[in-house]
Amino acid sequence: MAWPPFDNPCLTPPPQETGLLAPCAHCEVRHLAVCSALDQEEAHALYAAASSQLLGPGVVLARQGDPRKHVYTVVRGALRLVRLTADGRRQVAGFALPGDFVGLSGSPTHQHDIETLGETQLCSFGVEAMRRLAERYPALQAKLLERACIELDSAREQMMSLARMNPTERLADFLLKLAAREARAGNPGPMVALPMPRADIADHLGLTVETVSRCLTSLRNRGLIAMPETYRVEILDFAGLEALNGG
Incomplete structure (x- = not known):
């Protein structure tokens, strides 16, 4: 080997x-x-x-x-x-x-x-x-x-998530799950890596690429996230994201 x-x-x-x-x-x-x-x-x-x-x-x-x-x-x-x-x-x-x-x-x-x-x-x-x-x-x-x-x-x-959540809630849930995985890996900070392109996120969540972009913009405008880089998201308000998907 x-x-x-x-x-x-x-x-x-x-x-x-x-x-x-x-x-x-x-x-x-x-x-x-x-x-x-x-x-x-x-x-x-x-x-x-x-x-x-x-x-x-x-x-x-x-x-x-x-x-x-x-x-x-x-x-x-x-x-x-x-x-x-x-x-x-x-x-x-x-x-x-x-x-x-x-x-x-x-x-x-x-x-x-x-x-x-x-x-x-x-x-x-x-x-x-x-x-x-x-x-x-x-x-x-x-x-x-x-x-x-x-x-x-x-x-x-x-x-269940795809059946009961609207697009913004689906994306919030997706980001929280990525953050939880990073925390288990020993990276509990607010920065979340997005190694996948927007098209992959869309095909995973049952959305269009345009909808994913709009939802990211909506979360940013609400002050819940920041997007310092294309493939990185900073979660500014964990509680706010959790509230979107029912906690």
Whole structure:
């Protein structure tokens, strides 16, 4: 296995080792990933089955209907999960951010296109290798089941949000969820990264690009957010955003 030779704190071990193999011991998203449930021996076994990928923007990891051969942990960057409906419409089912595990499914084929958003670093595992590790290590199997349940709950919540919220409320809810994910990653500040373009947000929330832009402007005019950069939003009033989507 060859780890990419670029300067990243996840891949640069400090002088004092902690018992885990680098880069696992020093990965900035390990506490968010499925491997967080593993002890030293188990983490070594997982590391031995892993390969690292550093990909540029717009790389397609899998197409909808392809055989499911690999699963991935996002270390840096982001992925989007895209599905084409029967009538040819594009739907962004979700986004995978650092710490997220992608490809977990009971289906033998991928249910979505999986594409990179910007430069993205992944830990990749063969499906069969991951299955054997899960059978061998109950803690890993439990963590994978927990992730599957979280994804199911998130999908149900997304369906409810699209049904009961107006466009501005949908966008407020989306920003709050991104902020919560950043907080879990150790970045609780008001700045929220938007690694996805406006068109992806629109296709995720069931809106048009024009509506997303209008809603962002509306939230800014209300003093709830600021937009210092195209791909960054500063949340100025968390309580105000929460009030929009019913708390």
